[in-house]
Amino acid sequence: MPSQTPTDTSILRHPGVIPTIGGRALSSFASQMQAVVLGWQIYAMTGRAFSLGLIGLAQFLPVVALVFVAGHVVDRRDRRRIAAITQALQAVVSLNLAIGSATHTLTPAHIYLLVAVAGAARAFEGPSMQAILPSLVPGSLFPRAAALNSSMFQSAIIIGPSVGGLLYGLGPDFAYALVAGGFCLAAVSTSFIPKPRLAITREPASLASFFGGITFIRQRPDILGAISLDLFAVLLGGATALLPVYARDILHAGPLGLGLLRAAPAIGALAVSVWLARRPMRRHLGPQMFAAVALFGAGTIVFGLSTSVPVSVAALALLGGADVVSVVVRSSLVQIRTPDGMRGRVAAVNLLFIGSSNQLGEFESGTLAALVGAVPAVVLGGIGTLAVAAIWMALFPSLRRLDTIEA
Numbered sequence: 548m549p550s551q552t553p554t555d556t557s558i559l560r561h562p563g564v565i566p567t568i569g570g571r572a573l574s575s576f577a578s579q580m581q582a583v584v585l586g587w588q589i590y591a592m593t594g595r596a597f598s599l600g601l602i603g604l605a606q607f608l609p610v611v612a613l614v615f616v617a618g619h620v621v622d623r624r625d626r627r628r629i630a631a632i633t634q635a636l637q638a639v640v641s642l643n644l645a646i647g648s649a650t651h652t653l654t655p656a657h658i659y660l661l662v663a664v665a666g667a668a669r670a671f672e673g674p675s676m677q678a679i680l681p682s683l684v685p686g687s688l689f690p691r692a693a694a695l696n697s698s699m700f701q702s703a704i705i706i707g708p709s710v711g712g713l714l715y716g717l718g719p720d721f722a723y724a725l726v727a728g729g730f731c732l733a734a735v736s737t738s739f740i741p742k743p744r745l746a747i748t749r750e751p752a753s754l755a756s757f758f759g760g761i762t763f764i765r766q767r768p769d770i771l772g773a774i775s776l777d778l779f780a781v782l783l784g785g786a787t788a789l790l791p792v793y794a795r796d797i798l799h800a801g802p803l804g805l806g807l808l809r810a811a812p813a814i815g816a817l818a819v820s821v822w823l824a825r826r827p828m829r830r831h832l833g834p835q836m837f838a839a840v841a842l843f844g845a846g847t848i849v850f851g852l853s854t855s856v857p858v859s860v861a862a863l864a865l866l867g868g869a870d871v872v873s874v875v876v877r878s879s880l881v882q883i884r885t886p887d888g889m890r891g892r893v894a895a896v897n898l899l900f901i902g903s904s905n906q907l908g909e910f911e912s913g914t915l916a917a918l919v920g921a922v923p924a925v926v927l928g929g930i931g932t933l934a935v936a937a938i939w940m941a942l943f944p945s946l947r948r949l950d951t952i953e954a
Contacts, residue, residue, distance in 0.1 A: 600913020712806020
């Protein structure tokens with residue numbers, strides 16, 4: 548069997564691929580490091596699981612308000628510049644968190660406000676970064692490029708939480724300052740992406756243009772099914788929002804343990820991403836996607852019931868690895884079957900469905916945990932994910948029978 552190395556190298560040799568993947572990895576590293584610090588700090592301030600849910604809600608609401616505007620702007624303006632500016636704005640937010648922590652003036656309300664500003668920036672950063680990569684590599688190489696991008700992203704997620712948990716012990720102000728530096732480096736990397744050869748769409752602003760992404764997705768059942776499947780799976784399986792509760796009150800693992808727990812899904816995801824980068828899925832993609840979502844739900848249930856750190860880490864690694872399979876199938880399906888002039892708007896809808904479901908899932912998990920307790924909240928979420936997988940197999944038979952990505 549021929550080696551896959553030349554193909555992998557050819558991907559990296561395409562101009563702009565390295566700064567694109569590097570910019571996203573740096574931004575993800577900073578975001579994940581900050582998430583650990585924010586979660587531990589807000590829980591230490593309030594002692595309430597509901598406060599963790601409010602962090603997710605504060606990130607979700609700006610995305611809902613701005614997602615369609617963001618998609619329209621991304622399809623009309625320089626995507627590289629949009630991404631770099633929003634990464635720089637997130638650096639400013641982190642710097643404000645550092646100053647507030649250092650001067651002991653940071654309050655929960657202050658945190659929610661700054662998190663909302665960062666959420667607004669990510670509403671523009673997400674679609675712009677998603678729309679850049681497909682224009683840099685041929686469609687035949689995109690699934691492999693997506694897996695490589697995912698492996699770098701997951702590597703950042705592994706390192707970020709671990710570093711965040713370690714730095715929290717040295718002081719949240721110091722941690723936030725380093726996060727600000729990470730976002731600055733991401734903006735610098737993104738600025739090195741070459742200008743795309745394709746002309747930027749100058750479609751006049753209109754309601755049809757703003758909501759063009761939704762119209763496009765509704766007309767394609769495979770894409771609609773894949774995006775909505777991930778939406779509900781992540782929404783119901785948002786166990787990561789309750790990791791501070793598990794680390795402190797159930798597993799008694801402390802800040803370093805919290806960093807390990809947050810890194811565990813990324814460890815599993817990285818292993819699967821590296822495997823898929825070398826041996827990409829080619830056939831029977833629909834069945835593999837549904838099986839992965841079912842494994843995600845099962846891993847969530849095991850984590851919810853676990854009182855052992857090793858078992859919890861293993862369960863989180865399992866659900867992280869399963870999630871990558873779903874992500875690679877969905878991202879390849881969406882990007883390859885979307886024309887370049889629509890990628891910003893479709894990516895914005897994808898961000899609303901998938902990216903924001905992480906924050907909304909955190910709010911759901913935090914609220915449910917406040918009502919019934921952390922363990923029942925996580926277990927019910929895993930059971931709900933299994934139910935969604937079964938229902939979606941019946942609602943979207945064409946997705947269930949999906950064989951290859953090519954249209």
